[in-house]
Amino acid sequence: MSTRPRKQIHLGAHFPGVNNTTVWSDPRSGSQIDFSSFEHLARRAEAAKLDFFFLAEGLRLREHKGRIHDLDVVGRPDTLPVLAALAAVTDRLGLAGTINTTFNEPWELAKQFATLDLLSEGRAAWNLVTSPDAFTGANFRRGGYLPYAERYARAAEVVEVARALWDSWDDDAVLADRITGDFLRPGAVRPVTHHGTYADVVGLFETPRGPQGHPVLFQAGDSADGRDFAAATADVVFSAHSTFDAGRAFYEDVKGRLAAHGRSRDSLKILPATVVVLGDTPDEAAERAREIRLQQVSGPTAIAFLEQVWGRDLEGYDPEGPLPDVDPDTENLSITRGRVRHAKDPAAVAAAWREQAEANGWSIRELVIQVTSRGGFVGTPEQVADDIDRHVQEDASDGFILVPHLTPGGLDDVFDRVIPLLQERGSFRAEYEGTTLREHLGLARPGAASAAEDEPAAELVG
Numbered sequence: 269m270s271t272r273p274r275k276q277i278h279l280g281a282h283f284p285g286v287n288n289t290t291v292w293s294d295p296r297s298g299s300q301i302d303f304s305s306f307e308h309l310a311r312r313a314e315a316a317k318l319d320f321f322f323l324a325e326g327l328r329l330r331e332h333k334g335r336i337h338d339l340d341v342v343g344r345p346d347t348l349p350v351l352a353a354l355a356a357v358t359d360r361l362g363l364a365g366t367i368n369t370t371f372n373e374p375w376e377l378a379k380q381f382a383t384l385d386l387l388s389e390g391r392a393a394w395n396l397v398t399s400p401d402a403f404t405g406a407n408f409r410r411g412g413y414l415p416y417a418e419r420y421a422r423a424a425e426v427v428e429v430a431r432a433l434w435d436s437w438d439d440d441a442v443l444a445d446r447i448t449g450d451f452l453r454p455g456a457v458r459p460v461t462h463h464g465t466y467a468d469v470v471g472l473f474e475t476p477r478g479p480q481g482h483p484v485l486f487q488a489g490d491s492a493d494g495r496d497f498a499a500a501t502a503d504v505v506f507s508a509h510s511t512f513d514a515g516r517a518f519y520e521d522v523k524g525r526l527a528a529h530g531r532s533r534d535s536l537k538i539l540p541a542t543v544v545v546l547g548d549t550p551d552e553a554a555e556r557a558r559e560i561r562l563q564q565v566s567g568p569t570a571i572a573f574l575e576q577v578w579g580r581d582l583e584g585y586d587p588e589g590p591l592p593d594v595d596p597d598t599e600n601l602s603i604t605r606g607r608v609r610h611a612k613d614p615a616a617v618a619a620a621w622r623e624q625a626e627a628n629g630w631s632i633r634e635l636v637i638q639v640t641s642r643g644g645f646v647g648t649p650e651q652v653a654d655d656i657d658r659h660v661q662e663d664a665s666d667g668f669i670l671v672p673h674l675t676p677g678g679l680d681d682v683f684d685r686v687i688p689l690l691q692e693r694g695s696f697r698a699e700y701e702g703t704t705l706r707e708h709l710g711l712a713r714p715g716a717a718s719a720a721e722d723e724p725a726a727e728l729v730g
């Protein structure tokens with residue numbers, strides 16, 4: 269038996285996204301735009317003592333066969349104003365926003381996140397994503413200007429500059445001394461000079477250091493480069509590996525990369541996305557999970573999904589019938605744009621799926637339901653609490669980002685029925701102990717770069 273103390277679970281509440289996990293057609297589903305929806309989820313998450321609220325980002329509307337893909341929810345407001353507004357209606361909940369490092373300038377990002385950290389009194393987090401594709405890039409003035417291989421090189425430099433800017437103000441820079449007339453402590457705000465590959469920044473930063481020093485940095489991206497970037501840079505990894513075995517493998521892999529960067533295993537938290545479906549009995553939960561999957565994968569959604577892999581118009585096929593007998597058009601990779609889900613070898617994927625569907629007697633829709641299922645926790649509240657706790661205690665994760673299928677009340681039953689059980693067993697806080705997100709997550713606060721007296725500029729050449 270291990271004598272290790274019980275690990276504390278960390279939980280985030282993901283606002284429903286613009287993909288088919290979110291069931292907008294359900295009569296209980298509300299607006300994805302109204303502030304009241306964001307407020308509902310944030311207030312409920314805070315009442316349940318969750319670590320943070322989480323917003324994903326998409327930079328261009330998805331298109332399928334040249335049209336807006338509106339089988340899913342379409343359109344969402346900008347991340348940072350939403351989080352700033354939530355700062356005013358919550359007190360302790362962390363506020364995590366996904367903002368890509370490809371299409372923004374480090375100066376703007378550093379200023380925006382420092383501001384969110386100040387407004388929220390230390391609750392800001394930045395989920396760093398890299399979106400280098402030309403389709404997304406076409407929305408921006410410079411178009412698709414970043415080769416895929418450079419996405420993390422740019423991300424690393426953006427973070428390096430942002431950190432230098434945050435550290436260019438000492439924590440106690442503001443004196444506001446009415447007697448001497450000094451507003452700033454001399455030398456407490458230093459110029460930053462950075463001449464790099466992706467950023468060229470020379471100047472004095474105008475935003476004081478936030479209560480956390482640096483906002484908490486999340487990373488989402490699964491490649492080896494992405495994992496190395498996380499190990500070098502991030503405080504939290506948002507992963508897609510929520511099943512027990514995949515979770516453990518990912519956990520070991522990423523935590524194993526930390527030592528090379530001189531970091532301890534505790535300094536990086538791994539939080540996979542997951543869904544929870546509850547029932548009073550295991551059978552009832554399984555039945556509800558099945559109903560939700562059927563809502564998420566309608567007939568037209570199943571056909572559209574297949575079209576992404578086949579690269580062909582499959583509209584004439586019956587979603588309740590067998591898989592297409594035509595082979596994928598391997599040349600046509602742009603039938604769907606703005607999604608990250610393209611099969612690497614469509615012919616091989618199609619062959620494997622046909623084989624699976626035939627062996628199990630699956631229709632197109634059933635096949636899509638099966639291949640897009642990512643597990644999650646389905647059961648009674650007691651079973652789900654047990655399972656979540658087991659994943660964390662046995663190092664398949666440090667917690668989860670809970671993804672609801674309904675806007676905005678999709679996590680209400682988890683807050684009401686599962687969180688109290690986790691609290692009873694001592695695995696999840698019953699009250700917030702700290703005030704900042706770093707404190708909730710058990711992360712150290714970065715100290716400011718020391719103000720060397722006759723060294724006025726923090727010089728960085730990346």
Ligand SMILES: Cc1cc2nc3c(=O)[nH]c(=O)nc-3n(C[C@H](O)[C@H](O)[C@H](O)COP(=O)(O)O)c2cc1C
Nearest residue numbers: 324325366397398399488489490491494506507508
């Ligand atoms: C769990 C997860 C969530 C992600 N969320 C977003 C997102 O909200 N917005 C976005 O633009 N990219 C998102 N990404 C994409 C990544 O930032 C990245 O661009 C992509 O995974 C390619 O990088 P990789 O090759 O390292 O995986 C997400 C990736 C993962 C694994």
